[in-house]
Amino acid sequence: MPGSEGAIDNERFQERLKAFLDALPDSMKSDIAFGVPLSPFTTLRVGGKADIYYLARERGALARIVEIAQTLGMPYFLLGGGSNICISDSGVRGLTIHNGCRSVDLGEITHCDTGYSLMQLFLDSVKSNLSGLEFAVGIPGTLGGALASNAGAYRDNIGHLISDVEVVEGGVCKTVSADWMEFSYRDSKLRRGLSPQPVVLSARIQLTPSNHSAIIERARENQRQRIFKQPWYPSAGSFFKNVNDAELAQSLPDLPVPLKMAGVVPAGYLNAACGCKGLRVGDAQVSQRHANFIVNRGCAMAGDIRRLAEIVKRRVRDQFGVELQEEVIYVGDPPDPKS
Numbered sequence: 001m002p003g004s005e006g007a008i009d010n011e012r013f014q015e016r017l018k019a020f021l022d023a024l025p026d027s028m029k030s031d032i033a034f035g036v037p038l039s040p041f042t043t044l045r046v047g048g049k050a051d052i053y054y055l056a057r058e059r060g061a062l063a064r065i066v067e068i069a070q071t072l073g074m075p076y077f078l079l080g081g082g083s084n085i086c087i088s089d090s091g092v093r094g095l096t097i098h099n100g101c102r103s104v105d106l107g108e109i110t111h112c113d114t115g116y117s118l119m120q121l122f123l124d125s126v127k128s129n130l131s132g133l134e135f136a137v138g139i140p141g142t143l144g145g146a147l148a149s150n151a152g153a154y155r156d157n158i159g160h161l162i163s164d165v166e167v168v169e170g171g172v173c174k175t176v177s178a179d180w181m182e183f184s185y186r187d188s189k190l191r192r193g194l195s196p197q198p199v200v201l202s203a204r205i206q207l208t209p210s211n212h213s214a215i216i217e218r219a220r221e222n223q224r225q226r227i228f229k230q231p232w233y234p235s236a237g238s239f240f241k242n243v244n245d246a247e248l249a250q251s252l253p254d255l256p257v258p259l260k261m262a263g264v265v266p267a268g269y270l271n272a273a274c275g276c277k278g279l280r281v282g283d284a285q286v287s288q289r290h291a292n293f294i295v296n297r298g299c300a301m302a303g304d305i306r307r308l309a310e311i312v313k314r315r316v317r318d319q320f321g322v323e324l325q326e327e328v329i330y331v332g333d334p335p336d337p338k339s
């Protein structure tokens with residue numbers, strides 16, 4: 001689990017921290033902060049503090065700090081736009097590296113830092129009459145987070161646009177082809193819990209010259225659908241992945257025909273069918289508007305969100321025999337089961 005540091009005892013952790021701080025160039029040391037609250041950097045607005053926090057403003061510094069952390073075994077978590085994570089109330093042990101690298105070189109082959117906003121990249125591409133990112137309208141977060149979960153919507157996703165990525169793995173920076181990412185539905189190599197976690201610095205994205213108004217019209221249609229469906233309270237987007245199960249899809253009489261044909265059952269359909277809409281634990285609630293969104297109605301804790309997600313999973317398991325998989329990523333230690 002990212003940011004979970006149960007495996008290293010405190011003494012060894014202090015030794016690694018000292019070695020890590022000693023290895024950092026002086027110019028980077030001054031940007032290190034301790035005990036930084038992370039909830040304001042997330043769309044769910046929950047979670048505790050980062051033990052150690054570093055905002056990387058340019059690709060060289062991001063590469064350097066990740067190389068040092070990987071080489072010295074310093075535990076770290078890479079934070080993008082915080083729109084697909086639920087950070088534990090007890091915070092994140094070790095180092096949180098916040099990706100603020102936003103350099104972009106736009107063209108048919110666009111080269112972009114992973115800290116750049118995916119939605120801004122779409123807006124930039126429209127101005128240059130480049131098509132491909134229309135699905136991204138309304139998806140918050142960075143390009144890096146989008147790569148990690150192969151973000152997508154309306155039967156499209158980021159993965160198929162990528163030609164190669166620049167990555168730090170095993171303390172070494174290298175450029176690898178898109179195959180390395182192992183993209184699949186809302187998944188990539190970056191979600192496999194590898195330790196240390198590889199970090200993508202930048203990506204090359206293939207865009208297609210297109211008619212300006214056609215691009216705008218496709219994006220507008222996507223946005224219309226989103227406004228109609230999406231809740232307004234803070235959330236991390238769809239909480240669970242949709243289920244690929246042709247037999248289950250066929251057995252559900254009121255599932256729309258295109259979904260039956262594709263053998264896809266939306267998690268929101270299952271949650272709603274189990275009566276989960278409106279379910280609440282503290283200020284965490286299954287949205288009344290969309291049953292696959294868990295929203296923060298004000299003062300929810302990460303623990304409330306996780307407990308509510310478990311209740312939804314149990315109901316779906318009991319009624320449909322399906323084990324829902326989280327699309328949202330839990331970061332940090334799980335809550336104390338007694339609390």
Ligand SMILES: Cc1cc2nc3c(=O)[nH]c(=O)nc-3n(C[C@H](O)[C@H](O)[C@H](O)COP(=O)(O)OP(=O)(O)OC[C@H]3O[C@@H](n4cnc5c(N)ncnc54)[C@H](O)[C@@H]3O)c2cc1C
Pocket residue numbers: 002043077078079080081082083084085099114115138139140141142143144145146147148149150151152153190198199200201230235236237238329
């Ligand atoms: C209102 C709303 C609507 C949404 N709609 C959609 C949607 O339609 N489709 C969809 O797919 N998603 C959707 N999401 C989810 C989310 O916006 C996407 O998954 C987004 O791409 C996450 O990006 P991020 O920068 O916020 O990632 P974060 O939440 O910061 O991080 C997510 C994971 O990616 C890892 N990561 C981030 N950057 C890197 C990097 N450079 N290298 C290695 N690992 C990295 C992090 O360590 C973490 O494990 C929605 C979310 C919200 C709140």
